[in-house]
Amino acid sequence: xxxxxxxxxxxxxxxxxxxxxxxxxxxxxxxxxxxxxxxxxxxxxxxxxxxxxxxxxxxxxxxxxxxxxxxxxxxxxxxxxxxxxxxxxxxxxxxxxxxxxxxxxxxxxxxxxxxxxxxxxxxxxxxxxxxxxxxxxxxxxxxxxxxxxxxxxxxxxxxxxxxxxxxxxxxxxxxxxxxxxxxxxxxxxxxxxxxxxxxxxxxxxxxxxxxxxxxxxxxxxxxxxxxxxxxxxxxxxxxxxxxxxxxxxxxxxxxxxxxxxxxxxxxxxxxxxxxxxxxxxxxxxxxxxxxxxxxxxxxxxxxxxxxxxxxxxxxxxxxxxxxxxxxxxxxxxxxxxxxxxxxxxxxxxxxxxxxxxxxxxxxxxxxxxxxxxxxxxxxxxxxxxxxxxxxxxxxxxxxxxxxxxxxxxxxxxxxxxxxxxxxxxxxxxxxxxxxxx
Amino acid sequence: xxxxxxxxxxxxxxxxxxxxxxxxxxxxxxxxxxxxxxxxxxxxxxxxxxxxxxxxxxxxxxxxxxxxxxxxxxxxxxxxxxxxxxxxxxxxxxxxxxxxxxxxxxxxxxxxxxxxxxxxxxxxxxxxxxxxxxxxxxxxxxxxxxxxxxxxxxxxxxxxxxxxxxxxxxxxxxxxxxxxxxxxxxxxxxxxxxxxxxxxxxxxxxxxxxxxxxxxxxxxxxxxxxxxxxxxxxxxxxxxxxxxxxxxxxxxxxxxxxxxxxxxxxxxxxxxxxxxxxxxxxxxxxxxxxxxxxxxxxxxxxxxxx
Numbered sequence: 001x002x003x004x005x006x007x008x009x010x011x012x013x014x015x016x017x018x019x020x021x022x023x024x025x026x027x028x029x030x031x032x033x034x035x036x037x038x039x040x041x042x043x044x045x046x047x048x049x050x051x052x053x054x055x056x057x058x059x060x061x062x063x064x065x066x067x068x069x070x071x072x073x074x075x076x077x078x079x080x081x082x083x084x085x086x087x088x089x090x091x092x093x094x095x096x097x098x099x100x101x102x103x104x105x106x107x108x109x110x111x112x113x114x115x116x117x118x119x120x121x122x123x124x125x126x127x128x129x130x131x132x133x134x135x136x137x138x139x140x141x142x143x144x145x146x147x148x149x150x151x152x153x154x155x156x157x158x159x160x161x162x163x164x165x166x167x168x169x170x171x172x173x174x175x176x177x178x179x180x181x182x183x184x185x186x187x188x189x190x191x192x193x194x195x196x197x198x199x200x201x202x203x204x205x206x207x208x209x210x211x212x213x214x215x216x217x218x219x220x221x222x223x224x225x226x227x228x229x230x231x232x233x234x235x236x237x238x239x240x241x242x243x244x245x246x247x248x249x250x251x252x253x254x255x256x257x258x259x260x261x262x263x264x265x266x267x268x269x270x271x272x273x274x275x276x277x278x279x280x281x282x283x284x285x286x287x288x289x290x291x292x293x294x295x296x297x298x299x300x301x302x303x304x305x306x307x308x309x310x311x312x313x314x315x316x317x318x319x320x321x322x323x324x325x326x327x328x329x330x331x332x333x334x335x336x337x338x339x340x341x342x343x344x345x346x347x348x349x350x351x352x353x354x355x356x357x358x359x360x361x362x363x364x365x366x367x368x369x370x371x372x373x374x375x376x377x378x379x380x381x382x383x384x385x386x387x388x389x390x391x392x393x394x395x396x397x398x399x400x401x402x403x404x405x406x407x408x409x410x411x412x413x414x415x416x417x418x419x420x421x422x423x424x425x426x427x428x429x430x431x432x433x434x435x436x437x
Numbered sequence: 438x439x440x441x442x443x444x445x446x447x448x449x450x451x452x453x454x455x456x457x458x459x460x461x462x463x464x465x466x467x468x469x470x471x472x473x474x475x476x477x478x479x480x481x482x483x484x485x486x487x488x489x490x491x492x493x494x495x496x497x498x499x500x501x502x503x504x505x506x507x508x509x510x511x512x513x514x515x516x517x518x519x520x521x522x523x524x525x526x527x528x529x530x531x532x533x534x535x536x537x538x539x540x541x542x543x544x545x546x547x548x549x550x551x552x553x554x555x556x557x558x559x560x561x562x563x564x565x566x567x568x569x570x571x572x573x574x575x576x577x578x579x580x581x582x583x584x585x586x587x588x589x590x591x592x593x594x595x596x597x598x599x600x601x602x603x604x605x606x607x608x609x610x611x612x613x614x615x616x617x618x619x620x621x622x623x624x625x626x627x628x629x630x631x632x633x634x635x636x637x638x639x640x641x642x643x644x645x646x647x648x649x650x651x652x653x654x655x656x657x658x659x660x661x662x663x664x665x666x667x668x669x670x671x672x673x674x675x676x677x678x679x680x681x682x683x684x685x686x687x688x689x690x691x692x693x694x695x696x697x698x699x700x701x702x703x704x705x706x707x708x709x710x711x712x713x714x715x716x717x718x719x720x721x722x723x724x725x726x727x728x729x730x731x732x733x734x735x736x737x738x739x740x741x742x743x
Binding site for chain 1: 552
């Protein structure tokens with residue numbers, strides 16, 4: 001099948017393209033890209049479509065943004081084991097709706113993705129039912145217990161693209177050292193959820209005056225920063241590859257910035273809720289704003305935005321964490337953490353463009369090119385000829401109101417229900433299919 | 438009348454509302470002094486004590502307050518409920534409401550549970566203590582007691598001594614006494630009074646002698662034994678040595694100072710028997726006043742529901 005995307009505003013940081021142009025897709029790969037400013041005088045922008053046997057579908061993208069499909073480095077698809085929260089099918093549907101063509105699913109399934117057979121299950125299920133590309137992240141340790149390393153080599157062969165004990169951080173520094181060392185053999189990153197569990201001590205929100213006022217147990221910013229610093233030091237020691245998950249504090253941004261200056265091989269991500277919401281959202285004990293790490297303060301938001309602006313933070317991920325309605329309708333202390341984020345991440349991140357913190361090109365870097373680079377996905381994250389035809393077409397001017405009940409994800413748990421937003425995908429192309437709204 | 442369906446916390450009350458409750462309680466206290474200590478005011482109503490944490494005094498106080506208003510009371514506590522069978526909080530509360538409850542008096546170890554129920558239920562929700570958040574009726578009865586003893590609250594200096602961070606009683610008292618114009622001093626080890634607490638508009642003292650100087654009211658809090666060994670303080674002996682209320686320390690307060698305690702007391706740990714049973718103690722009067730205050734709260738909330 002051939003697809004021609006015409007007259008869109010193409011932005012591809014990997015080729016430094018920011019121009020009106022056309023893209024030709026043949027059999028799921030990008031065949032050719034032609035932009036206005038690079039037109040030859042003798043040649044028009046029209047493609048010569050000699051092969052008339054093949055079906056051609058034309059998409060008029062005039063007035064829309066055409067970018068490499070978004071890549072989400074951090075989602076929870078919940079399958080296997082927690083299919084009442086989400087499945088690979090519903091999670092990837094939500095991804096497509098949100099403009100994501102690749103999602104990396106975390107290891108905390110049941111059973112845990114800590115061996116090649118679970119990885120194989122996810123890969124096969126995703127091939128059958130996944131609307132977008134699904135790349136599994138394996139656990140660092142067996143059962144996420146923080147004790148014994150998984151078979152990283154075997155799991156890589158089966159399709160794992162990184163390792164993380166997300167949510168249950170490796171507390172033992174020696175095991176973390178070994179993980180950063182051993183993973184070098186396979187050139188895959190270790191993704192670290194940085195939290196000193198002895199310091200966070202079952203806390204449920206940011207530690208401070210507000211936690212005291214609400215009578216909720218606090219998690220100090222230091223619980224994150226201590227581990228950010230530990231993992232940076234261990235990366236320096238081992239020359240491993242470290243990617244820090246969901247940065248939520250000013251201190252973490254500073255530690256990562258300094259580490260990068262020293263040349264440490266560290267990258268970092270944050271999520272929209274960490275640059276949009278503060279702990280104040282918890283005042284009403286709304287469990288939909290319970291996340292881990294917890295929402296912090298205005299000064300943390302400012303530091304995270306600065307970190308995004310100056311490149312300290314490489315990636316915007318969602319930490320898409322769908323939960324069943326009944327699980328969230330509970331005591332704040334007992335409700336599970338997480339936000340269903342795939343269907344709001346793009347418009348929320350576009351707010352940074354509106355604010356002048358990121359250019360659209362920078363945003364595309366953080367949501368597509370950089371994740372591809374960090375995970376060495378050579379055929380994704382850009383629109384180079386030969387790449388997978390993963391493309392997102394966005395109407396930047398379309399305003400809409402978030403309706404959680406209409407999410408394609410099973411998880412309707414969002415603090416953004418009812419919010420007015422601007423900018424939404426109108427076409428997502430993934431795995432040789434066109435999804436249009 | 439209170440312009441509210443629920444009593445969730447002092448945070449949510451205005452000065453006028455607090456004063457209305459205290460004034461109404463004064464009327465009910467008069468009833469409690471009569472030979473026949475019962476009025477038909479809320480006849481035909483049903484109150485349910487939904488207690489997810491063990492409690493004797495608060496539950497009994499609410500139970501008796503309801504009975505004095507001629508309201509039927511049921512006690513629903515965790516070990517005998519279906520909660521142990523895995524029923525969710527909301528389902529339990531809806532079940533209780535379906536039984537015809539007009540008032541649901543809730544105690545729970547998690548902060549915010551009364552707020553969650555208030556949103557889901559038609560019945561009036563009364564917070565009888567939620568985690569480390571608030572215990573509003575305790576603070577109201579404390580304010581009532583102070584006002585009765587001192588004739589006013591505005592301008593008084595009140596010292597609250599002990600485990601502030603974990604204490605919902607302390608939190609509610611900080612809100613109510615601040616709103617009513619008292620000055621508050623918090624006294625205790627830094628582990629139990631984190632420095633952020635100064636943001637609540639109070640003065641913090643880690644030395645009890647400094648903190649007790651010239652105060653009008655000394656409010657002692659119960660030290661919970663389980664905090665020992667969790668790094669909050671090394672031993673009850675050391676705690677008593679540094680922050681226990683002794684006659685020598687109490688002599689630093691004003692001559693006419695009163696001593697309060699929400700109970701149950703740990704004699705010899707936070708307070709000596711000499712003080713607890715002495716002339717400055719108003720501890721048992723607090724208990725009596727609790728009845729009047731809880732009657733007032735139920736009466737005023739019922740008014741909104743009519």
